Each structure stands twice: as structure tokens, then as C-alpha cells.
Amino acid sequence: WDEPVIFELSQPGERALLTPELEPAIEAAAHDVLFTLPPGMRRKLAPALPELSQNRVLRHYLRLSQETLGADFNVDVGQGTCTMKYNPKVNEHLARDARMSELHPLQDESTVQGILHVMHEMEGVLKEVSGMDAVSLQPRSGSQAIYANLAMIRAWFEARGEAGERDEIITTIFSHPSDAACAKVLGYKVITLYPDAEGYPDLAAMQAAVGPRTAALIITNPEDTGIFNAKIREFVAAAHGVGALACYDQANANGLLGITRAREAGFDLSHFNLHKTFSTPHACGGPAVGACAVTAALAPFLPRPVIVKEPDGRYRIEQGGERSIGKVAAFMGTASIVLRAYAWVMNLGAAGLREVAEIAVLNNNYMMAQLLKIRGLSAPYAPGKRRIEQVRYSWAELCAETGVHSGDIGLRAADYGVHYWTSHHPYVVPEPATIEPTESYSRADLDEFAQIMSRVADEARADPEMLRSAPHNCPTRRIDESCLDDPKRWAITWRGWQRKLAEHGVATPTAMDRAF
């Protein structure tokens, strides 16, 4: 497809939907209400939205959908740190049931016992998986769960009267950017630790960094390198030793389900992304759920409201006490995502979750064995050691030899119908590639991905320019990125684009020119 922008498709007068009619009695009773609006508050011109028939709206979006490479369509192991796993369709269909989709979040408890049961049970699952004592499902993503955890840490010290002294949060460079960024939002100074020569978080640096100003450590384990930090208890102990809290970013817990938990390592808080470990769909980037799990000591600080199960088995919604950090998201969060995760867990059970972890780790180590056969690719740090659920590789050698960057390889991989990205800045590992196979792909799938990488590496040597101009087989070719950082030319909306085009005199392409 070479589908135009939807505004270009507008045909004045067409309708895709009609509005329910007003009954004559309403018209009669209310015909003058529009004139009672405060001065200036009645819109003068209808919004300049496109006008299309329903058929054409549908065709437009269906074509755009086909120009999107969902995880359902590819061996999606190249999007490391994201835990792209299979999202069972049965869970999706269940979540679209009217008895889920048509629930208003302010309904009386008696009318929502089903969803309250699901949420309460899912809290129980996460308590067991983390070893923690209390869970909130309110945050709408992993980052918001990090935010909520850090807000609880702040409230904890405020409740103890130590807020003023404790203004530092320690994290590591291979922990998620949001760990650092959320700390900043909450008013903390961020101290970032870099790995030691082996790629492990540097315990000595940690011990040097902690002190009376430390509010908390927030850390991922394994980090984005896939290397498990065996000294994690010592990190936690170092924090606790100075009166600070320890917070576990377990957005991706996929390799550790049933193996080890936040509790055993001594953490006070942790969080999970249900759209990673618990298999809810990524949905182009949400809706999602980030679940906070905390110890009993921190439970009073959880966001409100909370679900309480009565002795008779009925569920109630309680607003929570004084020490709650209050709201972090509207209502009780994304309940329909919780339902999908619940169904996933109920299908697998304890043995199944353990199998998820073990196969995710097996797949990752198998993939590493295959990929390291490719000349020009290496797995920095911890030489000869196994990894947990992912590996951060480096194409530094290949780049030195050919001048082709990791980003070019990703765009060429897209030509072969697989996703691949380089993961988060800054690139501490040069020319990085983070591969996370999860448990969802078969050996044949993994072999196919490794073969594509191998072929692309060969192409880099044979024809580096072809790679640098990739993609060649995608809906569009490389864009002029300079536009996107230039205030004179960037255009976040069609109206902005039209205005700037008019100012700069660039002709807008017409639909027929672009038909092939």
C-alpha cells in the first residue's frame, strides 16, 4: 500500500457514522440550550476533521495495520528488554467480553464482584511471585509503577521525618532509564553506577555511593546485559545499612519466575510489567499495567483504593489510610489488562511459570551460542558466563571493519521481516543489539533469526552501502531525519505540516504520483 494521509482522502459531505437522533420532546425542551452557553464558549467552526465513508475509514486503517509488523507476525526476538512473548488470543477475546468492557469503574461493589475477584487473585499471584506482602495494580505501565514505588519511598521517609536528609537515589546505567527519570521527578538527585570490568554492577562503587543522604537503591537484575548480579543481597544490604530502602525493577522477570524473588534478596519494593512477563499485548505501547509489590512495612503507603476480601468471600473497595500516596492513575488502573494476565497465569500454574522461565533462559543461551558464531558480533562482559533472559551484544567489530552501524543492521533486518532495535541510550556497549528470545519461539524460529543476522553481517561486508541505505523492502525508504529536529520544519500534526509546507513551498505529493 501507499496509503495517503487521511486528510488527503477527505470527501466533503461523506459520513462514516450517524449520530443517534434526538426525540422531538428533547428538541422541544432543549432547543435553546446552546444559546445559554457563556459568552465565547460555543464553537464557531466545526473541527476540520476528514470526511469519509465508513468503508474508506476502514480501508485506510486496515491498510495501515498491514504496514505494521506486530509481534504476531514475526520472530520478535530482536526487541530485547521488551519481552515480546506470545499473547494468547483466548485472553484477548475474554477481555473483550461485555462483562469486562462495559463495566464503569464507579459501579457499586456488588455489581463488580467478578473483576474484583480477578484483581484480588492477581495481587495474590504477584505476592507469591515476588514474595512481597502487598500489591497495587493501579499504575498504568512499568514506568508509572517505578514512579509509584519511588513515591512510596518518599512518603516513607516523610512519615519518618527523614525526607529532608534523604535526597539521593542510586541506580545503575543498565537499569531502565525510567528508574533514573522517575527519581528525578520525585525530587531526588540520581547517582548512576557503572559496571565493573566484568560487566557486573560495581559493589565497591555502591558501597562508596551510599550514605546518610541515600533514600533508596533502585536496580534491575539481571540488568539489560542479561547478566545476573550475584551480589544483589550485598547491594541491598549496603542500602539497608545506611537506612535506605531497596527497590527492585523487575519489569522483566521472565527468566526468574519461580527461581528467585525480591523477598529472598531483601528488597522492600519491586514492580512487574504485566505486558512483559505476564503476556499482555504491547498494543503499540499500551494500555498496560505496572504492578507494585511491597513489604508489609510499606503497604500503608500503597496507592488508594485497595481491594479487601471479606470473610464471607465478598470483595470491598477501601479508600486506604492517611499514609497512602493517593492516586497514581485514574480509578483502579487498567483492569482489562489485569484480566488477560490472570487468564495467562491460570493457564500455566506454578509449573508452567517455572517452565516459562527455564525455556526463556534456555532459548537465550541457545541463541547466544548461535549468534556468537557470526563474525563481527560479540557479547561484551562476563566472558564465558551464561546469561539469563537476554544478551546485550555488540557489533563493534563489524562496524570497525565495514562502517555499518547497529542501527543500519536493524533497518536491514526489517527488510527480512523481523524487528530489531538497539535498546536504550546511552550506548555504553558500542554498537549494541539486545536480543531476548523469551519462551515463545521455537528452535526453528531462533535459527531463522540467527540466519538473518548472519546473512546481514555478510551483506555488510559485501555491500556496506546497501545496508547504510536500508530499508529497501519496507513501506517507506529512509526519511530525512533533519526535519525532525528543526523547529522550522518539524510537523507534529497535519495542520502544522500544511502551514510549514506553505511557508517553505515544498509541494505535497499527490496520491496518484505515489501509486506504484
Added chain:
Amino acid sequence: WDEPVIFELSQPGERALLTPELEPAIEAAAHDVLFTLPPGMRRKLAPALPELSQNRVLRHYLRLSQETLGADFNVDVGQGTCTMKYNPKVNEHLARDARMSELHPLQDESTVQGILHVMHEMEGVLKEVSGMDAVSLQPRSGSQAIYANLAMIRAWFEARGEAGERDEIITTIFSHPSDAACAKVLGYKVITLYPDAEGYPDLAAMQAAVGPRTAALIITNPEDTGIFNAKIREFVAAAHGVGALACYDQANANGLLGITRAREAGFDLSHFNLHKTFSTPHACGGPAVGACAVTAALAPFLPRPVIVKEPDGRYRIEQGGERSIGKVAAFMGTASIVLRAYAWVMNLGAAGLREVAEIAVLNNNYMMAQLLKIRGLSAPYAPGKRRIEQVRYSWAELCAETGVHSGDIGLRAADYGVHYWTSHHPYVVPEPATIEPTESYSRADLDEFAQIMSRVADEARADPEMLRSAPHNCPTRRIDESCLDDPKRWAITWRGWQRKLAEHGVATPTAMDRAF
């Protein structure tokens, strides 16, 4: 995608679904039942079905879906006679409601009052649209409705004791092939009329053909040429004049809703395809509904059972009388398709159906005006006359000039992302193309299609070989058709293909060779 055949993807041991467990009490009670089967009746080897994980099954079929150009994705006006119109998604979603999908056809009447209401109301709609007195929704397609109508004609004459003498059915060459073919199935000799020089059904030929052996006339109007037969009453009268019945093939009634009806022309029977005129999805070729509509005299012959509305508003299912032709399809037919059609009619109402017809006809005549500007394309017959809902064109001139056939043009059109077929054999019109725009496409859509045709015609002149080797931009290139008519090489199944490959020694392609 270059998706392998599903058997090539099999990974021994993988499962996409697990089966519900048997409880121990059942196992205990029934463990020996398999040994009680009659000799030789227990299957020895499990069927050699592919073994795949759920993720891989889904990926396979999703990729195949993307290699299918549904009507939702293209300006589907090139599939004339098929009435490719918009199938509203709301109707689809309603029909997938459990209160429709989970109904067993033998449920007690009291538990299916909703669907019986829908079917009864839809019968009423079709009675009004046809002017006939009774309707059966049992046939599962237009062809089966033709069959049912002809079976009623046979039963009618059997009931009158005339079956022996009446063994001929008259139809026209531009009526659907099933009109002739179904008559044959029911034991009739088929007499096919050809058009007169103007392209109209030849009334003189009709009058010459009828006689005491004539059981019925079955005819389309307008025929596939889109030309309305103004003398239709005379055709019907000619049949009636010899004591024969007249049956109207109104599979495609899209141009005539609210304009003219079977009743006014004097027909005794007619049928509609709900997947054409009444907007239910074509579904790759069914499921579907063909509705028979007949006069009161023929009503006793309708398939059984029938729905009866009681004075208190409740619905009952009656098995029908002695004269019924019995069953033509399982249960009451494809009720879920009836629901979609009902929703479509209820959305539009009388004025809307009339608008459907008028715009379908406007679109067709507009399209004809655009297409006839293309050099090499003509609209045979009835020069200067308007058409109803479709036009059978001819590329004879272009073919004479370039050697490019209509079929080549169709395959090249596929490269531009639109369907186009040449419609039914035999090709009385040389190098035919039947274009039926329906009411569902905008002027811009129609212009786009006409431009593609114009461009392809230009290409035929500039580079005929390129057209003869089309398609160039489809999932596959041209196949070796000789395989398909050669008993030694045709392969209707994978097992047949494997066996014949082994016999002929042709190597099967491997997945990696075919990755681009």
C-alpha cells in the same frame, strides 16, 4: 511473506492446544471402552497432521490472511456480478455475539425467540422487496436457492400430474451458470437462449422455445450485461401461456431495490443472495444464504420447516405439509448470515434501500462514462443505452492491437492492488470484463479504478510482454497451469503432492531458499 506450506513448519511434539482433562472417575469407568470398538474400527496411526505451537499456527494464518486481498482492502469493483459491497463491521460483531453463535439449531422454540424473530422479520423484508407471498431462508447460497426453486417447480408439476410431460427449462446465456446447471440436476433438459443483436434476450427465440414440454423459464434481469430486459413481462407471459412457471434469478438485485419487483413482472418464484444485495460478507465463498421467495400458490412447496408467528407474538417452528420439497439444507440454514442482513436492512430502511439502488446505478453509469474513454475498451450491445448495476465490457480491440488478453489485464490489475475478473464462461462477449461498482465506493474510488484500467491499457501498448507475464507484485508469479489438468501431476493435497514429487523427482523448495 513467503510462507511455507504448513506441513513444512511442523515441529514434532509441539502443541497449539491442550485437550480438557478427563476426571479420574471417568477414566476409571471408561478406561476399556476403546477396546470394545468393532474389529478394525480403532485408528492405528494418529493422523499425520502438522505439529506446531499456538504462536506459529497463528503467525502462519495471519501471514496468509495478509496475502489475501479482501474487499475491505481494495476498490473491489472489478469482480462484476458479485456485488462486492461494504459489509458493516457492526453487523459482523453482532453476529459473533454468543447469543447468536452458541445457539443449537434444535433448541426449544421458547429459547430462540430472538433469532426466530429476526428470521421472520427478514422473510417479511424479502416478501416486500420481491412482492412475493412466502419466503424460505434455508438455502445456503444463491445456487442452492436456484436449486430449491427448481425443485419446487418440479414438485408443482408433480402435484398436478404433469411432471412427465414438462421436462424442459429455458434460460439465457447471460443468466448465471447455476440456472442451467441446477435444472440439469433436477432432471430437466436445458434450453439456452442467446441475445438478439442489441444484446437483449431474444423474445422471438423465447416464444419459439416454449411449448407443452416447458416447465419453466429461469432468467436474470438485468442480465450480466447490465442491460434491463424491458420485455420481461412478455417473457413471463410466454411461459405462463404454455402453462409453465417463471422463475426470477435475482441473486443480484442491487440496482432494483424499491424500483421494480418480481411480482410486477409476473414471476412465480425468485431468489436473492443475502451476500450480494443484502451486504453479508463473501467470506472467501461462503457461508451464505440464498432466499427463495414464491407466490402463495407455491408456498406449500417451500422447504420445511417454516416459522409461524402466533397471534400472541410468539414464534413457532412448523414442519410444513405434505407438498413441501423437504429439506434442502441442514436445519434452518445459515441463521447467522440472516442476522447480518437483517441488521443491514434495519439500518437503511425503505428510503435507504432505494438509495442503495439508485447510487449503485449512478455509480455504474458514471464508471461506464469514465471507462469508455479508454481506447481499446468497449461496451458491446445496446449502444448509447444506460445500464443498471453493472456492465460487461470487452477488450477485444485492445487484444487485437496488442495481443494482451482480458485475463492478463486482470493479473496486472492485481499488481495495482485491485481485483478484476473476467466473469463466467463461455465468453460470448470476447475479452470480457464485468465491472460492478455497487453503492459502496466513492467517486474518488471509481476514478482511481478507472485510472488503473487506463494505465494498464497504456502498458499493454507499451510493453505487452510485461502484461503477459503479470503479476509482478503479488505473493507469487504465474504458475505452471499445465500441472493442474494433468492427472500425473495435479495435487489436491500435501500427501498427493509428496507422493507425486517422489514419483517425479522434483525437489521441494526449502524455506530458506525462498526467503528473499
Added chain:
Amino acid sequence: MTSKPQVYPYIPNSVPAVKAAMLAATGAASVEEFYADVPTELRMDRPLNLPAPLLSEARLKRHVQAILARNRHCGEVLSFLGGGCYQHHVPAICDEINGRSEFLTAYAGEPYDDHGRFQALWEYCSMMGELLNLDVVSVPTYDGMQAAATACCMAARHSGRRLVLLAANTSADKRSHIKTYGRSEIDFVEVAFDPITGLLDRGDLRAKLSQEVAALYLDVPNYFGGIDEGQAIAGLVKSAGAMLIVGVDPLSLGVLTPPGDYGADIVCGDIQSLGMHMSYGGGHGGFIASRDEEALLMQYPSRLFGIAPTSVPGQYGFGDVAYQRTSFDKREQGNEFVGTAAALWGITAGVFLASQGPQGMVELGEGIMKRVAYARQRLSTLPGLRLAHPGAVHFKEFVLDFSATGKTVAEVNAGLRERAIFGGHDLSEAFPALGQSALYAFTEVHSQADIDALVDALREVLAS
């Protein structure tokens, strides 16, 4: 026309300005001009008399949902209805795939633009071929009844004989359709069934077989769920030089021998069990299968898809095999007729079979047999209740005889409905010889608790 023209979402060019411009482009003064060929006396002189429309999607949806709310569906009760349509678990990916806009709205495209449709249907046929151990499988016809009727016609054409024997333990509806459909070319004779076993009466079969017989049509399992001894019957049929046509529930073939293996020449049936919702009869599709013999293959009326190489080495494509057989190509000179039937259900059945795999089909078949055996044991203990066919082994369904309970099936079922149970289908009308009998079906959707609940409810109803 109302005073203010209505723009319809499904009719883009209902916009008045566009309509006027398009009319101008055609040189017509009004739409009426296009209907110039329609004589006045044929024209409707009034608007159609139809219910007032619900123009907004919101109101339409509400209207239809209110109607649907008057249904009570099998997902909210326990249902034991069968008799040709079955409540099985429909895997979510079956719905996912057949709900894809691409498959849902495709139709008659070429093997290039619709490559995926051809491949999906060819794979469906291929997987059915594995299930049936046969090399030729047609794309779906309307339903199992139609498949049976066509199979009889194929056998008559192939053999040149016009007598077809029909097993009387076939559904009455199916026999009705087969006869209406085939009787211009075929004389049908029914073969009785043994009242104790419900299986085919071999004595009657022997008596009716002759050199005039084209074929025997037999369902395995039969309408009562009973499983006949295929090989023995095939032997009799073959000895008369006739063909054997077996209608089969494809879901039984994980555990039962495929009919081709015991000598069936044509195998047919319904694919509703393979991933289709019941939809009040909307989920049916028929299949016809046979060995790959040219003469037999040339008797198929439906389309047959084949695989073929393309001009690119190593690439597969698909197309129509022996298209000249069809009425699309040859009108009344083709075999019977062909058209839209149930293609989407073929694609869906393919998804189902690919999802079950060999092990799933075996487990499904065995599990159903065991549930039936358990249900027979439990139900036969109820006072007055009798298994109608104690002498046979059953798959998925069997007949319960209520004659000795003093209650009609209708009364029993009314009592069960009050307990949120749909009892078995009442056979007293279609098979009066069976007395007050009902056909009960059990599938993998039924747990032990469900069967036990049925037993308990029946005990209550019978005692009341």
C-alpha cells in the same frame, strides 16, 4: 426522498453535491434516466413498506442486542443437544482467523492477489486428507447433507448405475435432502437398521445389494452415535461391485479408523465440529474425499485446488484442478453446480486441525468416547430409563429411551429447561419406532460434574 437529503455511511455518493456532479458527468438529468428501460407498469408506485430504520449504529446495535437477549444460549446452560450440530470448544484462534477482514471479505480473486486464500484452503484439504488418509478432498460444500447428496450422485455417475442404498439409521433430514436432490438420476432404497444395536441390518443389506446398485450410503457413527463394523459392510458392498460411501464425523477420526482404510470409495461429512460455532445452524460445511483416481476426480462438482510451481524456481502457487468439470466452466454440461458455499469454514477447520495436531485429535476422540461411556453407565442406572441401543459402542451421542418412565421426552425436556439444562433432541417424531426417545450428545466441553448434574436433574424430573 425526505426534504433534507440523508447521507448514508455505507453509501459514499449519497452526498447530494457529489450525486449531482456525477449525474452531470454521465450527461443524465436524473437517476430516473438510468431506469429508462424499466417500463412504467413494472415500476413500484410507492416506497417499500419496511420498518422505520435505525440510522445510527448506536441505536441499531441496541435494537439487535435487545432481540438477541430473547435467546438463551448453550454457553449459559448445560446442553446435550446433538443430532448433526455439536457444541465443541471453539479455539480462540479459529475465531481470530475467520474474523480477519482479509478472509472475511475476500471472494473470487485470482491465485495471485488471493494467494493466501488459495493456500489456506489447499492446506485445509491437505489436513483433511491426512485425517481421512485420502489424497483428494474438495473445498467445502454447503453442509454434510449436501456432501452426502453429491457423493451419491458422483457414485451414480461414476458407476453408471442408478440404484443407491441408503442406511435408515441416517438422519431423516439428510435422507430427505439426498432423495430430493438425487432422484432425477437415482432410485433410492433404504436399508433397515437392527433395533437392538441401531446398526445397519446386514441381512437387509445383503438382500438389497445387486449388480444394479451403484453404492451404499452409510454414516459412521450413525445418527444414533453407533459405530458399525466398516470392513464387514465394505466387504458385502464390494462383493456386489458397488461403491461404499461413508459419511463420517471428522472429529471421530482421532480414534476411529478412517473409512477409506476399510474400503470406502467416497467419504463425506460435515466440518462444523472442527472449530465452528453452532450459530443456530450457521456453522456447517461439507467435505467430499476420495482416492486420487482421475475418473472419480472428474465426477466432483466442486472446485478442487492444486499446488503448482511458478516461474520462480522454488516458489509454490495454487490454482484450480480440472476446472472444466464445473458448471462455472460448462454450465449444465458440468457436474451438478458450484458456487458460494462455506469456504470460510474450510479455512477455519484448517486452523482447527493445525492447532489440534495428531495428539489433540487422538485425545479429543478418546475423551469423547470415554465421556459417553461414563454417561451411559450413569444414566442407565436411573429408574425407567433405558439405553435404546445397548448392543453398540457409541461416539459422541446415543439414544435414551424414556418410554418406561411414564413421561414424554417433551415433558422431561421442559423439566430440564427449568434446571438450565437442554436435554437431548426428541426423536419421537422422526423415529416413531423408538418410542419416547431422545438423542443425547456429549463432547469435550462436558466435565464429569456436568454429566453428574444431568443425572441428578433427570432423577428429579423423572421423580416429579
Added chain:
Amino acid sequence: MTSKPQVYPYIPNSVPAVKAAMLAATGAASVEEFYADVPTELRMDRPLNLPAPLLSEARLKRHVQAILARNRHCGEVLSFLGGGCYQHHVPAICDEINGRSEFLTAYAGEPYDDHGRFQALWEYCSMMGELLNLDVVSVPTYDGMQAAATACCMAARHSGRRLVLLAANTSADKRSHIKTYGRSEIDFVEVAFDPITGLLDRGDLRAKLSQEVAALYLDVPNYFGGIDEGQAIAGLVKSAGAMLIVGVDPLSLGVLTPPGDYGADIVCGDIQSLGMHMSYGGGHGGFIASRDEEALLMQYPSRLFGIAPTSVPGQYGFGDVAYQRTSFDKREQGNEFVGTAAALWGITAGVFLASQGPQGMVELGEGIMKRVAYARQRLSTLPGLRLAHPGAVHFKEFVLDFSATGKTVAEVNAGLRERAIFGGHDLSEAFPALGQSALYAFTEVHSQADIDALVDALREVLAS
């Protein structure tokens, strides 16, 4: 591990033979080896204690559906709940598009392999831009509450001031989140509302405005559904050199003036109304919008997509605008944080807006205002019932005061529930000053008959 290893449909390599072969390929003796870095003392020494699994999809589906059956949803009753989440008609194509596997399972692909995702989100922003008359719109954040919190932080960063005024007629939940989120950088002060109109108390606003004030945050319509005079308030705010942030229900903008037009510098809100099911709070997404000024744009924390030419003349592509603003690029040096939020709802809102078009948005807005006006007229006639804010014009919702009826809102709502009606949200806890008051919402889903049914039911309940 059970004795017979379980193969899991979602875990292809759970096949024992494959597992063994893969282990061999890695040179590991067992999976344990991969966990060598995990110290023994950290290892779980027992299996997770979770409910027994429902391994088959059939049993899982039945289990979950039985749980869902314990909910009573708004489609089967009349609901008048609002307060930030609204029952609107969700067009079928919204569900169709957001249910497409491609959109549902895509994530962080590049603008090339995920061109469609980028275009769909960019178009969403573009259509929101038309609705808002603003050139910059962010991709969705979590919900309207988050959008409001971020908007306040953006204003503080942009202005360099740390005082933000919050209208007290904003939802209590939203004020809670804004404060928790922003208070490390911002001091919040609430501005009272007029008890008669529920609108902002301009006297209090004047009193609190100063050169220290970064911005006023105000919802239009406010939490009570009342519509303030934007221009007048904007005038006051501007005269203090402060910014105006307006939270708006985008569905109101077919009839109400977009806040940018009366001077709002940042406009934010929730898109749940635009085609999302309520899903017990699962349908939310937030938007933030402004003029295209570089300094302001550089304050956005979320991703902003831009259109750009490609190396093919005439071709469009898409990409990230000013990515270096974000925490993805700069960690704690970026603005706030960014991550997964509610992208699918952005795409869906785009489908909604493209489907409504200009006329649909106008009709929706006007129709809702008229239904509200009708409901206010009818309800105010009931004995003891009072409109809490008679002095204002309302969009979509308004407050009913039950204080004079002698019944609590809880009692009234219990009575309504018995009549299959969900009454308005009880405000007695969050706004005690309003007494026994409830917030009633009306949308295009409500017909006159529905409103009349509410009036009749309330009359009964109040009389009982």
C-alpha cells in the same frame, strides 16, 4: 516437574526432545547451569504456591467466563455514571481496528517496519490538533490525570515559576495525583468554586494570582459538568503573566470552543470518550497539546511524532521529533519519564475522529447538551430533588442534590439498582460540602425513554 513432562502450547521448546537438543547445543548439562550466577541462598526452595492451572483453553475459558458472570455491566442496565469515565457508543470499526493483531501486538518497531503504527498515531495527533485548533499534540500518556499532572510540570519548567493554582472543582482524584506527582517542583494552591454555580470563584482566583504563579489548572467542563467562561478566566490569568492550562473533554469540542481559542497555553484531557470501552477503567489515555513553539515543545516528556520526506520523491515517512527531550535518550536529564502508555487508544481515537468527522462531532456535542438540559428539566420536578448548580450550563453531567429528600445517595442508588439502573456517582465523600449529592451523566446512548425511565424510577424510590 511431574513424571510425564507437560508440553505447553505457549512454550514451543517445552518439547522434551527439543529441550535436550538445545541444551546440548549450548554445552550445558541442564537448565540449572544457566542459573549458576544465582546464589543458592536466593533460590526458591519450593514451587510457587499458585492455584492449580486450567491447562486446556476450553476449561480456562469456562473458568474466566464464570467469573465474568459475577459482573453486571452497563449494557444490561441503564447507567448514569460518569465522573471521568463515560459510557458512549463505541463504533464497531474502533474495536475492529484495535483488535487487529498487527496493532495489538506491535511495540517499539522502527518507522519503517512499523510505518503504519507511526502514521496512525501521527494522524491521531493531527485529528486531535483539528479538534483543539492546536499544532502540537502528544502521543497518548496514561490518562487525563497524568496529562494534567504533566501539563502542570511543563508550565512550571517553561515559566520558571513554582506556584500552580488548581481549581477546586476538579476531581479529587485528579488533584491528588497532580500534587503527588508535581510537588517536588511545584507548590500547589487550590482556587475555590462558587457554591451556586459550581464554577470557579473568580474572586478567589484574583486573590491568588501573582507574579509567582506559573499557571492555573482548570477543567472545562469542570467535574460537575459546568461550563465556565474561558475567555474571562484566561484574561485574569494572563494579566498575571501566568499560563492557563485547561483540561477538556474532547467529546465536548463539537459544541464548545477549544480552550486554545480563548487563550489556554496547554490543553489536556482524557480520550476515553473517543471510542474506548470503559473496561472498569481500562480505556483511558491522556493527551497534551499546545501551540507549536519550540520552547514549549521542548518541555514535553512524551514522544512526539513528525512527518518527513524520504529519499523517494513524494513519499512520506514518520519519526520522532526532538527525541533528545526524552528520558529514553537522556535518562534523568530528559523531561520527566516516558514509556509504554496508551498508544492503542490513540490509534482508536483516531479511528473515532475520522469516523465522526466534523458533523458527527457537532451532532454528538449538541445532542448531549440537549439531553442534559432535558434531564435537568425533568429531574428538577421531582419532590425534594434539587439541581446543585442551577446557575451554570452543563455538558454531559451535573450534580443532583438529594439532601432534601430524606434519603442518602447510597439508599437511592440501592433502590435504583433493584430497578436495573445505576444511579449517579455519590459525591458525599469527595465533596462533603455538597451534602447528599450525586453526579449524573448523560450521553448519546441515552434515549428520551431512558431519561424518562430514570425519572420514573427515582420518583418511585424517593416515595418508598
